[in-house]
Amino acid sequence: MIPLGDTLLYASMAVSVIALVGLLVREFKDIELLNKLITPAIMLGAGLLTLSYLILTYYFVYSNFAYDYVWQYSSADLPLIYKISGTWAGQQGTYLLWVLVVYLSAAWLAWTTGHRTALSRRTQVITLLTGILLIIITLVQSPFKLIIQRPEVVDMIAKGTLPLDFVPLEGNGLNALLVNFWMTVHPPLMFIGYATMTIPFAAAIVYLLTKEDGWEELGRQWARFTWLFLGMGIAVGGVWAYLVLGWGGFWAWDPVETASFIPWLTLTGFLHAAALHRKNKATFAIAAPILAAVSFILVLYAAIVVRSGLFNSVHAFGDSSTGTLLLVFIGITTIATIALGLRRYFEETGIVEEDRGFWNKTNVFYVTLLLFVVLAFISFWGISFPAFIQLSQGLKVGVASDTKNFFNIWSYPFTIILLLALGFCLNYNEKQKEEQKKILFIVIGLSIITMFLRTENFYVLDHSSPFWVREPPLYKLIGNISVISIFPPMIYAAWSTIQRLTDYLRIKSIKPKIKGIGIAIVHFGVIFILLGAIISANFTQSMETVNIPLASKGELEPIGNGYGIKIIDFSTRSLSETANIPEGVVKISEIFNNPENYVSTDVKIGGKVTNVSIVQSAPGTYSTYIRIDDGTESLWAAAQANEPLNYPEGTELTIGGFLMTNFKSNSTGTTYPLILFSTPEQIIQGAASAGKYQVQSVRLEVYQDNNKIGSGVAEYLNSESGSGTFPLVDSSITGTDIYVIFQGLGGGTVPLSLKIIPAVNFAWIGIVLFAIGIILIMAVRSKPKNE
């Protein structure tokens, strides 16, 4: 039997084929009935997909573990928000989300254009083809696959160890690293970005095919939307890496984050190309559509990178292979794009443009476009060729002795040129060209001079790192450039942006004014992000990890360099909605109310330590008496060991043992009406069994020279499906973050590492400016013109 969700997918595929046929027939013949069917068919397709997504969400919310995907990425005790975000935690669900958004954009296209123009119809054809292909990919790895279809379950059913209608009682659980707010928004942002890339691509292909007018209007607005979502998706991923992974930075050139950054770069190139192409159709007549198409291809590439085994990275949350289908898709689109681009190129060679020398707006813009392409290529090559070598020669290679060095040295010079181009282009004025050239040359000169400045350690590559000595000569040469050289072009770019902003502010008419302000804000964003990235990467102070005993709570522990940490409080909690009573654990009040049910049997209790007394009962033998309070009552437990079991008060323990009445202890001289006899093995630290997701949190204060400089909570999340760190991040107005990573309680000590990270806030500000700016730009033209 086909699951309901899959049936809906097949149905939406069927109706999109109808719409597709309708659109194609219309190219040759106007059949009234068929025409009327197109828009409703697309709407129906989008509706069916929406329904299937809602059904998947429903399965997650009600923990229906009959479905493999639900079982794999959820569990009954997760809070609601993580049940919902479980729908996009794995590949299967994200493909469904992707295809859903493609269809929603198709529906939007149908709604706004009514398929009145040839452009809109043809764009729709390509969008639908993409959509159908994505449905096929989704079906191959369907999120609606049943758990009884799992190979190992099939085996067990065949052997008779599991019933035919097996449904697990509990899910596998969400990876601990994903149990975090940022991770609930990161995947949807990314995949909405990926999906909305389809329409600019489709419009560009149509333009290359038939020179259809108006494609850039259609493509541009969608491209901005994509730029916003993809950009924010990447940014949120960075925030997550900073706040959860404990990278101590937001960018580490991880293959997957790099892969999603590449299409964003070419897309940025496209937006710049489209700005000029819109004014003069001859300008970038090939570059603009090619960039749009390439961005889409790179999105597909990113999808492969994320989940294929070749580029394993922090994103390795689940693995599977739909790569081949995507690879074929990439092959087809790449060949089509190249062929169409070449055809257009040879068509256009007849048109001779007047050559106005190098220094004109088109050429300088062209250089900018190429810079985006070059930066994209560096990233693309850096993640791709090691995978290629591994595939072709079976060798593993690194790109440099330290991976990030490769990306940093190659990207740095082009970033400088990009900033110079930003400064020059944004303020370009045909009349003052000579003067502007002069300023540009001065800035170039300053940048080159500052490259040779010697400082303690402010170079493209970190000279104190152990990897430095192992880099090849050319890498060292570039690595030796002083990062001070970023400041002249950066100041130049900022100055230019301010100039441009004041020009825009003088404009009377409101629309260009808002748009101009938007453009200026986006470019300020670039400057802020670069500033934050460069300063935080070069000036982060990392202290060695210290182990502070939990017992010294409340005392200031010096950790070197004048810094000190004070542990204020330690606690554990369980991250679940169900009651905080672990399975098999009995409430202590219940024991006192009905002792006859428990005495002389094995009992498990759990709670906080309120009192500990240790007596040496024989040489080398210690009896530890621990009083446990679970909130209902308190009970003594005792255990013998060859060392004292020193659990600090407040520690969360789960203790199993044998319940005794009226026990008289010779060593303490006390008679215990009820006592639990335990062994060290039966004492488990933490409410480990209290839930699948257990959070240890430690409240801290950080001091420098005995002055408090930061405080907050660092957490450690432990679960059966992995662990995650949630560092303490205390930001100050000056932009310096106090960053403390807590790696989980071990042996009664709290391992903490302190980092002082400056200027990260600039990067966050830059990201917000990006978003505000592009929204302003988008807002100006709210509706597409009636074409």
Place this chain on the structure above:
Amino acid sequence: MRTKKLISILVLVLILSFAYFSYKTALSNFTLSDKNSSYLGGIKFHRAAAGLEEGFQFAQQDNKPVMMYFWAIWCQYCARFQTDTLGNTQVKKILEEDYVLVAMDLDIDREVAQQYGVSYPPYLVFMDPNGKILERVPGAVEADYLLPIVTKIRDDVRRK
């Protein structure tokens, strides 16, 4: 038009030479596939999943604990972890003399990683000779954090 063509050709040449150069550099300087995993901090590991069973055999013979190290080539923290933490003279001495060491490449030994609930590198799993997990150390910890752990586990296993 000519200027644009010229710039394009220039950039194309630049890109191609960059690609060729970095490719060659990586092959000659940064090839990491050697048979003895000697790039892992200069410590000799038994390789990969096939080595795990063999590792337990050795462990049972000599009554040594097993340390499984999950790493990945793209993991920057691993590189530093290997040189500074695992490569720390004291830690290294204990590991090499008193442990059976198995390295797991997260890209290749994915099933083992899944089995042991390891989702990111670097990650250490300590086990007794029978495969019982004694301790997990996730993340790139420093040597002074790891040293007491490896000492204690060694002593605990010896005592049994």
